[in-house]
Amino acid sequence: MSARIKICGFTRPEDALAAARLGADAIGLVFYAPSPRHVSIAQAQAIIAALPPFVSVVALFVNASREEVENVLAHCAIDILQFHGEESPEFCRSFQRPYLKAVRVQPGTDLMALAAQYHDARGLLTDAFVEGAHGGTGKTFDWTLIPPQLPLPLVLSGGLDEHNVAAAVARVSPAAVDVSSGVESGKGIKSPQRMASFIAAVRAAQNDVSISMRPV
Numbered sequence: 001m002s003a004r005i006k007i008c009g010f011t012r013p014e015d016a017l018a019a020a021r022l023g024a025d026a027i028g029l030v031f032y033a034p035s036p037r038h039v040s041i042a043q044a045q046a047i048i049a050a051l052p053p054f055v056s057v058v059a060l061f062v063n064a065s066r067e068e069v070e071n072v073l074a075h076c077a078i079d080i081l082q083f084h085g086e087e088s089p090e091f092c093r094s095f096q097r098p099y100l101k102a103v104r105v106q107p108g109t110d111l112m113a114l115a116a117q118y119h120d121a122r123g124l125l126t127d128a129f130v131e132g133a134h135g136g137t138g139k140t141f142d143w144t145l146i147p148p149q150l151p152l153p154l155v156l157s158g159g160l161d162e163h164n165v166a167a168a169v170a171r172v173s174p175a176a177v178d179v180s181s182g183v184e185s186g187k188g189i190k191s192p193q194r195m196a197s198f199i200a201a202v203r204a205a206q207n208d209v210s211i212s213m214r215p216v
């Protein structure tokens with residue numbers, strides 16, 4: 001099955017519409033105030049309103065309160081929640097919505113144990129561990145730290161771009177890839193050219209089934 005493509009960190013409706021037209025499966029909205037990609041509820045509503053049908057909207061939080069998450073859910077048409085901090089499994093599953101749990105991977109990270117704890121997640125999103133940052137860093141991590149038998153769908157992220165995503169897909173055969181910095185021309189400003197190149201690279205990698213390593 002082909003890897004789904006999520007592009008994260010939109011701040012402008014026109015960029016999200018361009019992503020959808022280019023074939024992105026999902027767009028991510030960052031509800032985390034310290035991020036340069038943070039969106040308000042009004043911005044999120046405008047971005048969502050610009051999308052055609054059948055593009056999933058992912059709302060990203062970092063250690064948000066229950067009230068913050070519920071406020072976003074009350075005002076925006078969100079399909080999937082993404083928890084990018086130290087949220088407990090109980091917190092993640094308490095909204096009765098599909099969710100992704102993000103994990104910042106470094107040597108010693110036990111992804112099998114995390115997959116067991118967050119067993120009802122729609123997927124485990126693996127990002128790079130960077131001291132003092134929660135995400136959107138543009139940094140890659142060592143993909144060999146991902147166990148081949150991970151029991152949850154893998155959403156690979158962290159420093160992906162049009163130049164390395166084909167190798168990433170070939171190496172770990174993720175269920176989905178997630179990118180932010182790697183398709184930008186500025187923080188929160190997505191480049192249509194870079195998004196097109198990224199999506200083309202994912203699709204091209206998948207046509208070369210001979211180099212896929214993860215069993216389906």
Ligand SMILES: O=C(O)c1ccccc1NCC(=O)[C@H](O)[C@H](O)COP(=O)(O)O
Binds near residue numbers: 060062134181
């Ligand atoms: O994008 C941000 O600014 C951000 C801030 C805090 C937590 C998560 C954030 N983004 C999360 C994403 O989903 C990114 O797509 C993921 O971290 C990969 O980012 P990048 O390495 O820039 O592609």
